[in-house]
Amino acid sequence: MPPDFWRRLTGTRTREPSRALTLTAPDRESIDLASYLPARLRKLDTLPERAAPLDAQTRVEVARGMNRGAGVLAGSVLFDSAIEHYRGGFHNPAMFFPLVSSTLSIIASASGVGDNTPSVRRERHVAYAAAAATGFAGLAFHAYNVGKRTGGFSWTNVFYGAPLGAPAALVLSGLLGVAAERVRDAAPGQRPRLYGMPESRAIAAVTSAGLAGTAAEAALLHFRGAFQDPFMYLPVTIPPVTAAMMAAVAVDGRPRKRPVTRFLLRLTAFLGFAGTGFHIIGVHRNMGGWKNWTQNIQNGPPIPAPPSFTGLALAGLSVLKMLERSRRE
Amino acid sequence: MATDDGMTAPRAVSGQAPDVFRRGAWVPMRQYPDSEEVDFVIVGTGAGGGTLACKLAEHGFSVVAMDAGPYWRPLEDFASDEAEQQKLYWRDERIVDGDNPIDMGGNNSGKSVGGSTVHFAMVSLRFRPEWFKARTKLGYAVDWPIDWREMWHYYTEVEQALAISGPVSYPWGPHRPRYPRRPHPMSAAGEFLASSAEKMGIGWSSTPIATLSAPRGLAPPCVYRGFCVIGCSTNAKQSVLNTWLPRALDANAEIRDLAMVSRIEMGSRGLATGVHYYRDGRWRFQKAKNVVVAGYAVETPRLLLNSACAQFPDGLANSSGLVGKNLMPQSNHGVYGLVDQEIRWYKAPPSLSITEHWNYTDTGKDFFGGYAYMSQGPLPTAWAGSLTSSRGLWGEKLVREMEKYNHQVGLKIVGEVLPQEKNQVTLTDEKDAYGIPIPRITFSYGENDKRLYEHAVRFMSQQMEVGGARDLFVESDTAHLGGTAKMGDDPRTSVVNADCRSWDIPNLWVCDGSVFPTVGGVNPSLTIQAIACRTGDRIAEMARRGELTRRTTPA
Numbered sequence: 001m002p003p004d005f006w007r008r009l010t011g012t013r014t015r016e017p018s019r020a021l022t023l024t025a026p027d028r029e030s031i032d033l034a035s036y037l038p039a040r041l042r043k044l045d046t047l048p049e050r051a052a053p054l055d056a057q058t059r060v061e062v063a064r065g066m067n068r069g070a071g072v073l074a075g076s077v078l079f080d081s082a083i084e085h086y087r088g089g090f091h092n093p094a095m096f097f098p099l100v101s102s103t104l105s106i107i108a109s110a111s112g113v114g115d116n117t118p119s120v121r122r123e124r125h126v127a128y129a130a131a132a133a134t135g136f137a138g139l140a141f142h143a144y145n146v147g148k149r150t151g152g153f154s155w156t157n158v159f160y161g162a163p164l165g166a167p168a169a170l171v172l173s174g175l176l177g178v179a180a181e182r183v184r185d186a187a188p189g190q191r192p193r194l195y196g197m198p199e200s201r202a203i204a205a206v207t208s209a210g211l212a213g214t215a216a217e218a219a220l221l222h223f224r225g226a227f228q229d230p231f232m233y234l235p236v237t238i239p240p241v242t243a244a245m246m247a248a249v250a251v252d253g254r255p256r257k258r259p260v261t262r263f264l265l266r267l268t269a270f271l272g273f274a275g276t277g278f279h280i281i282g283v284h285r286n287m288g289g290w291k292n293w294t295q296n297i298q299n300g301p302p303i304p305a306p307p308s309f310t311g312l313a314l315a316g317l318s319v320l321k322m323l324e325r326s327r328r329e
Numbered sequence: 330m331a332t333d334d335g336m337t338a339p340r341a342v343s344g345q346a347p348d349v350f351r352r353g354a355w356v357p358m359r360q361y362p363d364s365e366e367v368d369f370v371i372v373g374t375g376a377g378g379g380t381l382a383c384k385l386a387e388h389g390f391s392v393v394a395m396d397a398g399p400y401w402r403p404l405e406d407f408a409s410d411e412a413e414q415q416k417l418y419w420r421d422e423r424i425v426d427g428d429n430p431i432d433m434g435g436n437n438s439g440k441s442v443g444g445s446t447v448h449f450a451m452v453s454l455r456f457r458p459e460w461f462k463a464r465t466k467l468g469y470a471v472d473w474p475i476d477w478r479e480m481w482h483y484y485t486e487v488e489q490a491l492a493i494s495g496p497v498s499y500p501w502g503p504h505r506p507r508y509p510r511r512p513h514p515m516s517a518a519g520e521f522l523a524s525s526a527e528k529m530g531i532g533w534s535s536t537p538i539a540t541l542s543a544p545r546g547l548a549p550p551c552v553y554r555g556f557c558v559i560g561c562s563t564n565a566k567q568s569v570l571n572t573w574l575p576r577a578l579d580a581n582a583e584i585r586d587l588a589m590v591s592r593i594e595m596g597s598r599g600l601a602t603g604v605h606y607y608r609d610g611r612w613r614f615q616k617a618k619n620v621v622v623a624g625y626a627v628e629t630p631r632l633l634l635n636s637a638c639a640q641f642p643d644g645l646a647n648s649s650g651l652v653g654k655n656l657m658p659q660s661n662h663g664v665y666g667l668v669d670q671e672i673r674w675y676k677a678p679p680s681l682s683i684t685e686h687w688n689y690t691d692t693g694k695d696f697f698g699g700y701a702y703m704s705q706g707p708l709p710t711a712w713a714g715s716l717t718s719s720r721g722l723w724g725e726k727l728v729r730e731m732e733k734y735n736h737q738v739g740l741k742i743v744g745e746v747l748p749q750e751k752n753q754v755t756l757t758d759e760k761d762a763y764g765i766p767i768p769r770i771t772f773s774y775g776e777n778d779k780r781l782y783e784h785a786v787r788f789m790s791q792q793m794e795v796g797g798a799r800d801l802f803v804e805s806d807t808a809h810l811g812g813t814a815k816m817g818d819d820p821r822t823s824v825v826n827a828d829c830r831s832w833d834i835p836n837l838w839v840c841d842g843s844v845f846p847t848v849g850g851v852n853p854s855l856t857i858q859a860i861a862c863r864t865g866d867r868i869a870e871m872a873r874r875g876e877l878t879r880r881t882t883p884a
Contacts (some may be wrong), residue, residue: 148526150515150520150523150524151523154516155496155497155511155512156496156512156515156535159511159512159514160514160515223511224511224542224543225511225542225543226492226509226510226511226542226543228510228543228544228545231374285544285549286549286550286552287549287552287563287565288543288549295552299492299552
């Protein structure tokens with residue numbers, strides 16, 4: 001880990017915007033997603049920015065939209081991990097971390113949403129970076145939990161062990177939050193790069209990957225539930241299409257209107273809330289229904305999980321706003 | 330209604346039957362007068378009779394299905410109490426003898442609408458395909474008259490009907506379609522079998538099991554309450570009572586609870602004309618064009634033998650002399666032991682993991698046939714029973730041993746027993762409360778049977794030790810019955826044909842575990858239901874061809 005890792009990660013350097021946004025090699029080693037990609041994909045690093053620079057007000061608007069998305073994701077993680085880790089009896093003290101981290105991420109997001117100024121707050125940056133780090137650690141913990149069970153990564157263990165994909169929501173909250181700060185922070189007239197890519201395309205890529213991953217998790221868990229209700233197919237059909245559209249945005253990156261993508265993002269955002277409704281009904285279908293809520297809320301489908309889709313879709317809508325606004329200039 | 334406990338007075342009367350999914354509720358039920366000659370009267374509503382009642386009703390036949398047991402509402406009639414739930418077993422008087430008298434009235438019988446599926450352990454396994462040609466392919470016992478591929482089709486139908494929760498892919502046997510529901514999380518008891526099997530280098534799997542892992546209609550998923558073998562009070566268990574019978578009622582079948590059939594009446598043309606039965610304080614007679622006997626391996630031959638008349642002095646369908654013969658329980662030997670970690674084996678369905686290694690491996694055996702074994706989870710009273718009967722513990726010693734309950738683990742087989750004619754069900758001169766002769770059940774293990782369970786006990790003991798269990802002890806038991814009205818290709822050596830139709834009386838059918846020529850090394854319920862599904866389809870097909878009224882005996 002480079003000596004200035006935390007300093008860079010927490011955005012201390014944003015006081016010198018020009019340097020902070022031109023990431024140096026050690027930065028990439030530590031936080032650049034692109035540097036972990038195969039050589040061919042690493043060409044992303046040289047992807048051209050096709051959008052015109054944004055004015056400061058638009059930047060703030062976009063950043064706030066992304067704070068909102070990061071906050072919804074963190075909220076989903078807070079309640080979901082609270083229930084699931086309570087169910088697991090907080091067997092390992094590390095199981096408290098996502099609760100703390102997601103709470104901080106929610107506070108940071110609330111601060112960001114309420115902040116109309118183009119200046120970054122170091123505390124937000126720290127909270128978001130910590131969320132991403134906690135999420136990554138969670139992914140490792142959960143993989144370890146599943147892998148150590150008899151049968152290893154068998155279907156049964158993947159179904160009922162620690163959910164492999166769940167901590168990724170915290171990673172996404174963190175990444176989008178960090179990105180929001182970067183977007184907010186850029187000097188007027190600049191076209192900053194993020195994670196080695198032009199910012200709008202980077203955020204579109206994160207959103208796309210997030211939607212695809214979240215859909216994959218829903219697919220796994222809905223497969224566990226044998227798709228017993230036809231509505232269980234919704235999160236494995238619509239979000240993947242939206243993810244593909246956002247991938248197209250990342251690849252294309254041109255500033256233009258995208259009404260179909262916008263519609264799909266809105267639909268996905270709605271689906272996140274609708275999913276919570278369906279899961280509330282799902283809890284009722286367990287023995288004793290809501291009268292036996294103390295058990296069924298843990299045993300039934302996770303009520304706080306589906307809004308992850310909403311959080312990601314909000315971030316996606318911010319990207320579209322970015323690209324549309326830059327078109328006008 | 331003064332006392333509606335289900336056992337005092339019949340519930341399925343006045344055009345309604347108990348709603349199994351709602352407390353105190355009813356569903357409409359078509360009723361037929363005794364004088365109406367219904368297409369089928371079925372004696373027994375378990376895995377064979379209940380399933381067939383549904384299939385025949387859905388094919389458009391008029392069906393009356395009778396059961397000696399009560400019509401339960403699982404949500405309100407099933408207590409979390411082992412003693413109270415003894416009411417699910419068939420505890421009428423029997424005389425047992427032979428070298429190895431069978432312990433009747435628990436894991437091998439049921440007296441309920443829905444039969445013993447109301448308290449079965451839900452293990453839902455397919456036969457190994459070769460068993461349907463055991464004589465030809467494996468060199469022992471006899472062949473079945475049905476091809477395994479046809480059975481594979483009907484197994485699938487039953488698995489769908491019961492929404493079986495099973496592994497994503499099953500490690501033994503030919504391809505089978507995906508189970509309708511995913512496997513349940515593994516219990517600590519199941520985990521013990523799994524991890525110790527891996528140490529032994531043999532395969533294991535989640536057990537395909539008839540309890541829901543996701544909601545289905547009004548039935549919630551399993552809550553792992555653990556009182557599985559004394560009646561599931563949540564309806565997560567997919568028994569005949571809450572799967573086939575609601576469908577049967579929807580298709581206009583009538584179910585008569587607390588209806589004990591004593592005798593099948595024969596007409597002058599060599600055809601059955603109906604059944605005599607006792608219900609609500611009086612003897613009655615239901616007319617029928619066809620009679621199906623589905624009382625399981627003791628009550629089925631008992632009824633056929635007790636229906637002897639001038640024309641059939643040795644009992645009905647008995648020209649082969651095989652009614653009641655070839656009784657086969659399954660050996661059910663277990664090895665128990667103690668481990669350091671907490672197991673709490675009462676939680677969840679007991680048999681969540683299984684190995685069919687010795688069903689599908691033919692080398693290294695000194696016996697014919699096979700056995701599967703599963704993880705165990707006896708409830709406290711049953712466990713105390715095991716400790717007293719197998720180890721002779723009593724008093725202070727028993728109390729001290731019971732304190733280890735939460736650390737016990739066990740493996741128990743379902744082992745194949747080969748058919749022997751000397752193992753049989755006969756009638757005695759003694760009469761029961763209905764005035765029906767009490768059956769005598771004679772059973773002795775054969776040499777092959779002993780070699781099989783001794784092999785199993787040796788192998789499982791080894792696995793228990795490898796898995797870290799100590800203070801091992803062995804329990805001898807039997808489970809499941811079959812064989813007393815075997816099906817076959819030849820009227821001289823079988824009671825019914827592949828369609829479960831009697832060779833002697835063309836409108837008399839037997840549809841339950843009695844028709845099994847061999848029992849294999851898996852729990853029989855899925856196979857019984859598959860045969861019932863096949864029989865239902867075959868009857869519909871024969872009706873279309875106008876073959877229901879003709880004799881099928883080869884000229």
